[in-house]
Amino acid sequence: MADVLLPHLRRPPPLYRLARDLRIVAVLVLVIVLFVVALEAASAVEVLQSGPSTSSLSAAFAPNGTLAVTGTFTLRNAGFLPISGFSLAFRVLAESGTFLGQSSVGPFNVASGNMVNLPVAFYLPIASAGPSTSLLTVDQYLSVHLWANTTYGYLFPVSIGSIANKSWGAPFAHYSLLVGMPSVVNGSTTVPVTLSFEDHASFGESGTIDFAIVSSGGTVCGSGSVPVSVSPQGNFLAQRTVPLVTGCSPRGGSATATYVASSLALPLPTESLP
Amino acid sequence: MSARTSTPPPVEYLGHRVPPLGLRIIVSGLYLVPLVVGLVGLPLAALGFLEAHSVALPVSVLTVSVFGFAIAILSAVRYVVKPSRWYGPMSIVVALVVLLYLFVLLFQATYQFAVPNVTLTVAITYSRVVELLMVVPAFLIAAGIVTTVEDVSGLPTRLAFDFPP
Numbered sequence: 262m263a264d265v266l267l268p269h270l271r272r273p274p275p276l277y278r279l280a281r282d283l284r285i286v287a288v289l290v291l292v293i294v295l296f297v298v299a300l301e302a303a304s305a306v307e308v309l310q311s312g313p314s315t316s317s318l319s320a321a322f323a324p325n326g327t328l329a330v331t332g333t334f335t336l337r338n339a340g341f342l343p344i345s346g347f348s349l350a351f352r353v354l355a356e357s358g359t360f361l362g363q364s365s366v367g368p369f370n371v372a373s374g375n376m377v378n379l380p381v382a383f384y385l386p387i388a389s390a391g392p393s394t395s396l397l398t399v400d401q402y403l404s405v406h407l408w409a410n411t412t413y414g415y416l417f418p419v420s421i422g423s424i425a426n427k428s429w430g431a432p433f434a435h436y437s438l439l440v441g442m443p444s445v446v447n448g449s450t451t452v453p454v455t456l457s458f459e460d461h462a463s464f465g466e467s468g469t470i471d472f473a474i475v476s477s478g479g480t481v482c483g484s485g486s487v488p489v490s491v492s493p494q495g496n497f498l499a500q501r502t503v504p505l506v507t508g509c510s511p512r513g514g515s516a517t518a519t520y521v522a523s524s525l526a527l528p529l530p531t532e533s534l535p
Numbered sequence: 536m537s538a539r540t541s542t543p544p545p546v547e548y549l550g551h552r553v554p555p556l557g558l559r560i561i562v563s564g565l566y567l568v569p570l571v572v573g574l575v576g577l578p579l580a581a582l583g584f585l586e587a588h589s590v591a592l593p594v595s596v597l598t599v600s601v602f603g604f605a606i607a608i609l610s611a612v613r614y615v616v617k618p619s620r621w622y623g624p625m626s627i628v629v630a631l632v633v634l635l636y637l638f639v640l641l642f643q644a645t646y647q648f649a650v651p652n653v654t655l656t657v658a659i660t661y662s663r664v665v666e667l668l669m670v671v672p673a674f675l676i677a678a679g680i681v682t683t684v685e686d687v688s689g690l691p692t693r694l695a696f697d698f699p700p
Binding site for chain 2 (some may be wrong): 273274277278280281283284286287288289290291294298374381415417418419420422423424425
């Protein structure tokens with residue numbers, strides 16, 4: 262009679278208990294995993310709402326014959342789980358699709374509630390002949406590819422890719438070095454030289470432009486130097502009269518120029534002479 | 536009274552009261568509703584939301600529908616056969632289908648999508664979550680095996696606790 266009234270006091274057989282316990286463990290695992298996933302999702306939303314940001318990139322000539330594009334990437338972990346192995350990689354392409362340069366930072370770990378400022382820097386070689394030299398004189402849209410890899414929390418490796426087109430203003434836009442017709446004055450031959458460009462960059466130029474008039478045979482017929490001090494978005498125009506070496510003809514030759522600033526010498530495009 | 540508390544009663548057949556087949560079918564039909572909602576309705580709604588916002592789907596609608604309905608129906612059938620020796624094997628089958636579903640998800644566990652109106656692609660790998668979830672059907676398979684063995688040795692023992700009088 263007691264068995265019928267109080268069956269719950271009976272202890273189930275071992276196999277029954279084992280099966281029941283296995284099901285309980287399965288449910289517990291399911292609940293824990295779902296809880297952790299929900300926790301990570303909620304924390305990830307906090308991070309996204311805090312807004313990773315990139316400071317506006319600034320460009321300047323670097324002493325080592327490169328164009329330095331620098332900025333700061335700020336990542337704030339407002340969530341309650343760590344961000345581990347965060348790394349950024351950039352690649353810059355010219356408007357023509359030519360590869361210009363790349364950069365990467367990281368990996369970094371960002372603990373919950375912390376913020377990191379990651380310095381971003383590209384050094385694009387412009388002192389030697391190469392695709393980056395077009396940045397000196399050609400306004401264009403640069404294609405900036407960005408990749409970010411990280412593991413959020415402990416469960417979700419995430420990678421983000423982005424392509425942004427950034428307008429680039431050339432520091433020597435519309436560069437022109439014109440050599441006029443030679444003339445003889447007081448027995449010596451001189452030639453007028455006109456140098457002009459527009460600074461479309463976000464930085465100015467201060468230094469000199471050294472130019473040379475070279476004959477078709479490679480002989481320097483004449484040379485000169487023009488001081489340059491141009492503010493961003495400014496125009497530059499200079500005219501000089503250059504004496505030529507006796508017997509040296511610039512016809513069919515070329516006009517070369519180099520922008521010289523403190524510990525920097527940047528060759529500008531060579532102009533062919535008729 | 537003191538004998539009941541001081542010495543455990545011997546394990547013996549207590550009797551059981553199994554609901555009739557018709558009632559079990561009705562209950563399993565009701566049981567089917569939340570299962571279909573949870574396994575098919577909500578996932579399809581989430582996929583529909585992504586599709587409406589032009590975001591690529593992490594898993595196909597067909598996969599979710601087929602596995603969702605299969606798991607729900609098999610779970611309902613499992614309840615119907617609970618008083619029989621088919622309960623253990625049926626539990627194993629349900630868990631195997633869940634495991635197969637998770638394997639399918641594991642093979643496409645990198646979800647890559649483009650954010651609309653922004654040149655941004657995001658790839659999230661959730662293979663670790665799927666792997667952790669695989670522990671669940673693994674335990675259920677083990678429980679099904681134990682129940683099968685238990686039923687082979689004597690079905691009424693289990694029924695006394697699953698369907699107490």
